[in-house]
Amino acid sequence: MTALVTIVIPVFNERAVLPALHRRLAEVLAAAGERSELLFVDDGSDDGSGPWLEALAAEDSRVSLLSLSRNFGKEAAVSAGLDHARGEAVIVIDADLQDPPELIPELLRRWREGFDIVYTVRASRRGESWLKVGSARWFYRVMGRLSAVPVPADAGDYRLLSRRAVDAVRALPESHRYLKGLYAWVGFPQACVTYHREARAAGKSKWSYWRLWNHALDGITSFSAAPLKLATWLGLATSTLAFLYGLYLLLRTLLYGNPVPGYPSLLIVVLFLGGVQLICLGIIGEYLGRTYDESKRRPLYLVKGYRPGADD
The missing domain is CATH 1.10.287 (Helix Hairpins)
Incomplete structure (x- = not known):
């Protein structure tokens, strides 16, 4: 029997894009012939995402639904997904379709080559302002110089983790979580896959500049004195x-x-x-x-x- 692959999808007010996301994920996993679990983490959505996901879980046996009591933020939602993921390989992907599901077979291929973490690096970021792209590039460069643990520049949340990498991240107890740094901190063999990030398929970003600033502070203070x-x-x-x-x-x-x-x-x-x-x-x-x-x-x-x- 082939290994179970869990796809963790944090969701906060993404009702408009969920049908397209589910369709593309299903097509990719069916073409790859993978045993799969689609673990949606509803992070306190109030736009109808929760009821739609409940109906989807009743129709599709591969879909697991984890509903949080309120909006705890993306890092907490991803952590909740990692805690409940049952697969031998766990892939974290955003719900907005900026990260193409069609890249999943490549992530799995590198995992089967022996890599515990396969992270993705964005060669380009369509649909984002020059200020957001520039500030992100600046932050990654500063973080790379300040942190004792090298954090890959321009790497997003879209990545694959092996079971032992997931267990290692779960064992880290801090509440102010900068997951990109934690993924780097646990070590294990890691590989990189480069891709071009698309614009959002629908809706708008939940990351205001204020939230991005606080997220950057979490990253710097968590990994550097x-x-x-x-x-x-x-x-x-x-x-x-x-x-x-x-x-x-x-x-x-x-x-x-x-x-x-x-x-x-x-x-x-x-x-x-x-x-x-x-x-x-x-x-x-x-x-x-x-x-x-x-x-x-x-x-x-x-x-x-x-x-x-x-x-x-």
């Missing part, structure tokens, strides 16, 4: 400059006197030092806040319902 070190060096450099400037003012006063009070320069120095202190406190606060969240040990997600499909 460099910002804390930067705050230390910034404080040291500022103190050195302030000392040198004070020495300069002292010598100038002794040699030439000081007929005009230095109120403007004093104000500039005070504001500069205050700004540096606030930046350093903000960096420390980001790490402290995440430590506080981790100490509460709240579950990453709560399940409202789970309907497993057939696994044969």
Whole structure:
């Protein structure tokens, strides 16, 4: 009997694209002759995605439906999918059809060659603004320099994990999860597949720039202490400059006197030092806040319902 392949699909308000997604996944898996489980994770959708998926699960025995109690975010939804996936190979794919299901046979081929993680790298990103593409490229470059664990640049969530890679990721307990970094951290043999990312088939992105910024902070603070070190060096450099400037003012006063009070320069120095202190406190606060969240040990997600499909 061939190995079971689980496709994990996090869903949040994707009702418009779900029929096309299911059709294309079914066609690809049927052509490949794979035993498959389609595990949809409904992350608190309120656009009718939940009822449609329930009806689909009743019709298609391969479909499993995991419904979360509310919207916990994509990282939590993917983690929930990994926790409930039963396959020997697990593929994570977005529901918006930007990641082509037709790439699945190539991912499986590389897995059968012995790779535990097969990640995909986006050669191009259609339908996305230059600002989003540019900021993503910038973030991956910064992350690569700051992180002690190399995180592949321009790699998305679309990837395959072997059973032992899934179990390794599941064993990691943090609640502020940056999954791309966790996939890199667990190690194991990894391979890369390059593809051209399509525009969304329907609907609109749920990732605002504010959410992307917070996601980037999660990635940096989870895998690097460099910002804390930067705050230390910034404080040291500022103190050195302030000392040198004070020495300069002292010598100038002794040699030439000081007929005009230095109120403007004093104000500039005070504001500069205050700004540096606030930046350093903000960096420390980001790490402290995440430590506080981790100490509460709240579950990453709560399940409202789970309907497993057939696994044969």
